[in-house]
Amino acid sequence: MPKFFVYLGLTVIVLAMLPPALIARARTRNTDARRIHYIQDMDNQPKYRAQHANPIFADGRAMRPPVEGTISRTADVDAGHRGRGVVGGAWATTLPPELPMTMERLERGQERYEIYCTMCHGVAGYGDGIINKRANELMNNPAIGNGTAWVQPKNIHEPEIREQPVGQIFNSITNGIRNMSGYGAQIPVDDRWAIAAYVKALQRSQSARMEDVPPSRRGSLPVIDLMPAEEE
Amino acid sequence: MGRYHFVFPRWSNLLLPGALVVGAVTPLYVVLVVAYGFSPKTTDVGYEPAQPVPFSHALHAGELGMDCRYCHNTVERAAKAAIPPTQTCMNCHTQIHKDSPQIAPLLESYQSGNPIAWNRVHDLPDFAFFDHSAHVTRGVSCVSCHGRIDRMEVVYQHEPLSMGWCLECHRNPDEALRDPALVTDLGWTFEGTAEEAAAEQARWKELHQINPSQDCSTCHR
Structure with a gap:
């Protein structure tokens, strides 16, 4: 057989192994190379969707920020109890009448508290969340801290905060206070009320006395002996 | 005539089996x-x-255990699990790592008001409609489509997100179902026997009346 045919055959075999090799590579490794769509169909249409970039505008946003002073149809424009936590010029001491206190709302508040608040304030509210722990580690180790300057989150059981009406707690969540940012844009208004309600419950739970427990339930409480008697 | 005879060389006998x-x-x-x-x-x-910005989900969602919804807070209410605004980052980073060169683009965005140009990782075709809220509020975990984001330093696409892949689950949703309160717990697994797991999945399926549509117009609308 002429050498030419042998070389041709070998070349074809080697070339034929290239696509499987490339496929195997693509299937086993991550890459920042653009995704390949052999058939484009209308995968990428010349239109702008939520959070797309649009070079026409100076800030690059396809979604245009509303003109200053715009009020959304769904915005909470209530300037009173539900929107501001204020009743008759003073902090509200109850939930808004539209949002009655129910066990369901408290549970919702707990769930939301554990999403948005626990990281800093801790599960029980003592200002000992994991972000606090991490930030202190960073602050105590300037080599990796990159200028971390952390103020411990408030312990919500401090007397000053324990005495705050629920409307004031709602306001702090909404607009922020001291080093804490406002969460008004991040958490819907009804959930903020649920969290405020849960915070009040949490505060009460940490200084609860037997008198706070309904008589019918007192018998079913687990007994924890905090000061066990010395063994004789 | 016939003065020259072409004689096939011997190796040409290989041509037929070779061609086969x-x-x-x-x-x-x-x-x-x-x-x-x-x-x-x-x-x-x-x-x-x-x-x-070299944002690490492995650190924030994994090690620190932040809930997915702290940042992607629209996921239960909207079709899109929005990329958070710079403000969300700055809830902590006005104080933490504030001088780090890695978060410099964050500070710049915070001061200028211009968004950070994150690169989109998960991108369905523009003719496919997907609603996050419909899935996560009915017990389909983030992990079903995004993988263990809480272990990723840099987020990558973990699933094909192709039509056939979507339909696999729409035809047989049971295994993707769990208590909606656990959807953001990416490492969660059911503790119990396979039968108990199936019963639990069936319970959520029944409770939320999950009967995923396979009509074209469900996703192509």
Whole structure:
């Protein structure tokens, strides 16, 4: 057989192994190379969707920020109890009448508290969340801290905060206070009320006395002996 | 006539069996290369674009255990699990790591008001409609489509996100169902026997009346 045919055959075999090799590579490794769509169909249409970039505008946003002073149809424009936590010029001491206190709302508040608040304030509210722990580690180790300057989150059981009406707690969540940012844009208004309600419950739970427990339930409480008697 | 005779060389006897082999192997080869090469598992899975800020989900969602919804707070209410605004980052980073060069683009965005140009990792075709809220509020975990984001330093596409892949679950949703309160717990697994797990999944399916549509217009609207 002429050498030419042998070389041709070998070349074809080697070339034929290239696509499987490339496929195997693509299937086993991550890459920042653009995704390949052999058939484009209308995968990428010349239109702008939520959070797309649009070079026409100076800030690059396809979604245009509303003109200053715009009020959304769904915005909470209530300037009173539900929107501001204020009743008759003073902090509200109850939930808004539209949002009655129910066990369901408290549970919702707990769930939301554990999403948005626990990281800093801790599960029980003592200002000992994991972000606090991490930030202190960073602050105590300037080599990796990159200028971390952390103020411990408030312990919500401090007397000053324990005495705050629920409307004031709602306001702090909404607009922020001291080093804490406002969460008004991040958490819907009804959930903020649920969290405020849960915070009040949490505060009460940490200084609860037997008198706070309904008589019918007192018998079913687990007994924890905090000061066990010395063994004789 | 017949003065010159062309005599086929001896090796030409190999041509016929050789052609048969090539003829048998080539179609198989083409089918395999197309099947694997065109598969979204090859073309889409593993897309891991570099980001303008080296944000680590492994640190924030994994080590620190932040809930997905702290940042992607629209996921239960909207079709899109929005990329958070810079403000969300600055809830902590006005104080933490504030001088780090890695978060410099964050500060710049915070001061200028211009958004950070994150690179999109998960991108469905524009003719496919997907609603996050419909899935997560009914017990389909983030992990079903996004993988263990809480272990990713840099987020990459973990699933094909192809139509066939969507339909697999729409035809047989049971295994993707759990208590909606656990959807953001990416490492969660049911503790119990396979029968108990199936019963639990069936319970959530019944409770939320989950009967996923396979109509074209469900996703192509």
